[in-house]
């Protein structure tokens with residue numbers, strides 16, 4: 001695993017709709033290793049590896065964007081008021097350090113006396129002493145994301161605020177770098193934008209790609225943490241997850257079977273996934289045009305949408321191996 005590439009993908013700024021920094025890192029890594037590399041109108045980065053003409057066209061999608069808080073206004077004393085871009089739990093934001101695209105830093109807190117703070121009770125302190133100064137540092141419309149970091153936890157685990165979904169961007173990029181010269185299937189690997197606000201990038205990319213099959217790569221929730229009551233079966237360290245259902249799609253049974261069979265044949269550790277919440281780019285791919293058989297390879301992740309999204313490297317390795325095997329089938 002190319003840890004240097006992983007770190008640069010995890011630490012690049014890339015709020016939803018502002019994915020340019022992530023796209024630049026990935027494009028640089030892939031240059032010369034794929035048959036074409038383009039950016040579409042939405043901002044999706046699309047890397048194509050041509051097949052030998054005997055296979056099918058497979059669309060892959062990993063999203064580059066990252067949830068954040070968008071500046072709405074500032075108070076006289078210089079505190080920025082915000083709303084969310086993507087799913088944010090206020091409790092996860094309070095006390096966190098954030099950064100803007102221009103590099104400005106801030107800290108997030110909630111109104112003092114609020115017992116159960118909502119997004120409208122959050123503010124960002126960027127060190128400004130007036131409304132004018134605050135909006136000069138971070139104008140209305142700028143988006144703050146968790147300050148980048150990558151921390152190793154214990155022997156096998158890695159924690160970063162941007163794991164969703166940069167870990168999948170990394171797996172997808174690494175797969176393209178390691179793919180043999182001659183492949184049967186054509187691979188249209190999309191590094192998508194605006195997933196967190198409703199799978200918007202994947203929607204247009206899927207329409208344009210006209211794939212025979214779609215596979216999204218994304219993180220998924222786990223039930224192996226204290227107090228979890230959703231009966232979610234996934235856990236860290238038990239392998240890649242093969243999604244069966246989430247709120248955006250019920251995966252095409254033939255695609256699920258293809259993944260499970262491929263894992264078995266190659267001795268890759270996998271777990272079956274039913275997620276009673278959330279969605280992925282596969283939900284958009286499946287419903288494009290006349291319908292596309294679609295599935296998801298998931299990376300189990302603790303504390304999704306917090307500043308400490310945590311994955312197990314063994315699961316990352318399994319997801320990588322499964323993807324590499326599936327696209328060559």
Ligand SMILES: [Zn+2]
Pocket residue numbers: 063164165195218219
């Ligand atoms: Zn995601």
